[in-house]
Amino acid sequence: MQIVGELINASRKKVREDIRDKNTEKIVQVARDQHEAGADFIDVNAGIFVGKEADYVKWLVQTVQENVDTPCCIDSPDPKVIEEAVKVHKGIPMMNSISLESERYENMISVVKGTDMKIIALCMSDEGMPHTKDARMKIADKLVNGLVKNNVDIGNIYLDPLVQPIGSGDTLGMEFLNTIETIHHEYEGVHTICGLSNISYGIPKRQFANQAFMIMAITKGLDSAIMNPLDKKMMASIIVAEMLAGKDEFCSNYMNAYREGLLGD
Numbered sequence: 001m002q003i004v005g006e007l008i009n010a011s012r013k014k015v016r017e018d019i020r021d022k023n024t025e026k027i028v029q030v031a032r033d034q035h036e037a038g039a040d041f042i043d044v045n046a047g048i049f050v051g052k053e054a055d056y057v058k059w060l061v062q063t064v065q066e067n068v069d070t071p072c073c074i075d076s077p078d079p080k081v082i083e084e085a086v087k088v089h090k091g092i093p094m095m096n097s098i099s100l101e102s103e104r105y106e107n108m109i110s111v112v113k114g115t116d117m118k119i120i121a122l123c124m125s126d127e128g129m130p131h132t133k134d135a136r137m138k139i140a141d142k143l144v145n146g147l148v149k150n151n152v153d154i155g156n157i158y159l160d161p162l163v164q165p166i167g168s169g170d171t172l173g174m175e176f177l178n179t180i181e182t183i184h185h186e187y188e189g190v191h192t193i194c195g196l197s198n199i200s201y202g203i204p205k206r207q208f209a210n211q212a213f214m215i216m217a218i219t220k221g222l223d224s225a226i227m228n229p230l231d232k233k234m235m236a237s238i239i240v241a242e243m244l245a246g247k248d249e250f251c252s253n254y255m256n257a258y259r260e261g262l263l264g265d
């Protein structure tokens with residue numbers, strides 16, 4: 001599982017002020033904690049600062065990269081913000097995200113075409129957020145074809161079918177999971193990713209639901225996630241589920257995690 005640490009996001013009350021005040025020490029700590037917990041990318045999102053988003057995102061990219069050896073996942077719906085942040089990013093970033101919404105699509109394509117960036121592509125169009133597997137797959141097909149046509153390597157595409165709260169419809173969990181399975185069946189080499197915690201929005205014991213949903217998604221082939229890497233039970237759930245799904249040769253990750261005390265009591 002490729003893990004994108006989600007904690008540097010201005011929608012979180014805990015870091016909002018640290019971003020607004022450009023508190024280097026606090027931001028570096030959140031980046032370092034996530035890196036040490038196993039994050040492969042550090043998501044940076046300053047979307048709530050309208051008009052100042054590009055300035056904050058650039059500062060976040062530079063602050064993270066000057067102190068932690070991890071690429072960033074630049075999280076913004078605004079192509080200009082992504083373009084500016086990519087310019088200050090060292091090495092290969094992940095960009096979050098393109099979608100099939102026409103204006104966003106056209107502008108994002110010109111930022112990513114022919115590059116080596118890892119690209120999150122949301123299954124969303126001008127008609128809004130799809131609820132079924134079939135509606136998602138129609139969008140996924142156009143996104144994959146469009147990106148490949150613009151010289152993006154298939155292995156750099158991360159399709160995000162978009163998780164929706166189970167409380168708003170009892171079919172939404174399985175429609176999402178079946179989309180993950182079909183994507184891996186149809187497009188060999190494409191990655192899947194999601195912000196998983198949306199599944200539990202509005203219900204109690206959210207972590208419990210998030211962990212169960214992660215395990216279910218791993219059985220369908222989910223190979224990346226935007227999540228909180230400091231959630232130890234979630235990290236342990238991923239390790240055991242990947243072993244059981246046949247993604248851990250000789251159970252070596254599992255045994256290493258056990259020896260390091262990462263599987264809990």
Ligand code: THG
Pocket residue numbers: 006007009011012013014045075096097120160162163194195196197198226
């Ligand atoms: N797909 C993609 N990108 C995404 C998302 C997605 N980026 C943003 C988001 N969804 C994933 N990131 C976060 C970051 C923090 C939190 C949730 C998702 C979080 N939420 C608390 C909660 O929900 O209770 C609120 C915390 C607070 O208010 O302080 O921590 O789906 N491609």
